[in-house]
Amino acid sequence: MRGNIFSQPFIISNLISLLILIIVLAKPIFGRMLISLIFIAAAIINTVVAITNPDVYKVYESLAALPVYEDFIRGPFSLHITTYVIIIAAGQLMIGLGLAMKGMYESIALVGAIIFLLAIAPLGAGSSFPCTVILALACGILLREEKRKSWFTLFLRLNY
Template sequence: MKKSRWARWAFFFLFAWACWINLRTASISPGDYMGYAELTPIGFYKDFIGGWFKDNITTMVSVIAIGQGLIALGFLGKGLMVKLACLGAILFFLGIAPLGIGAGFPVPIIGIITAYFILKKDDLEWIWK
């Protein structure tokens, strides 16, 4: 199996797991997300988390989780589905990178490079082929 295929499987499981965890956490204990404000070195992110996000945690995290689920499904597909999943993953990782250690930095950078690698090296066929 090609390395890019392994990466797609890994991203499928990563984003599917993140979708489930975020949907569950957002509905059971949404306040858990407030801790990310203390972990980010970026003032704008601290202000956003302590402001609008604080009042809309469940909605915002649920929308993010649905996006993560769609990204996961895209990695199973072929052609345009995989390209959109890669783009979604890159945008997601760009969005969480400023959270610093809260996003497991430098993992988002590695994720961006991996998604780009998939775009360039994978044949974009169904993942199980």
Template sequence: MNPKEFLTPYIIANVFAVLMILIGWKKPRTGKIIWGFIFLAAGLFNLFHGITKPDAYLAYGEQAVFPFLRDFINGTFSHMTTPIVALIAVGQMMIGFFLLYRSNRLTRPGIVGGILFLIGIAPLGIGSAFPSSLLMAASLILIYIHLPSRE
């Protein structure tokens, strides 16, 4: 895959991540709602494409930073792409629902799930618009810190 294909989405993702850091710091409730809808949309997108275009996910193997991750994507993942992507998509949708939940009882675990997910995709390198996923995780950390303890 040509690196130029990633340039525009890469820039957009990183600019968005910086904006979300600012929102997470200044308007944590707004940030949690935005992230809730993003995780829901990402989950639906991945579920649909995991079923209809599973081979598209194999391109992430080329960009993976670690050889063991590349080997996993080109090996086990390539033979079970749809079920694995579907599981990831369900996780993303759960995070989204938890972030949109009115009470912090589920919101806080949703934020932690979002942080772990975003840190987890960072080793996909340019495929995850690195370092945007780490910046996005930072925005969720700010939301976690600045959300009122009781809602």
């Protein structure tokens, strides 16, 4: 993995992800709201940057841990940066809003968050790896908790 893993933003983002994991374990609703805010903020920031300064995203080519990611960023992505990033931002916004809801929307958003976070992990230092894996783990814990609550509620309805 290339990139400066000892930079302040890298260290801070990884410490925050560990803190969020601890919060998810202690106070799941608060942890879910924090992750929701992160996704909504990322959607807003990515949209603004993609429109105003899209070439910033080319830096991920040199930070990616996998050659396939480097090739994609150097190829199709570099030709349509704004389009790709706005589509990604739309997904981030949907995940963030879904995490702010309950039931099916929350579960779908948690699955989406896990997929997204694991998909960007190979960006290496560009995604503050292992930050995204830690956050995906936190989302997995929330999803398991949501499924457990769903089954418990169904069980109560059937028995009363």
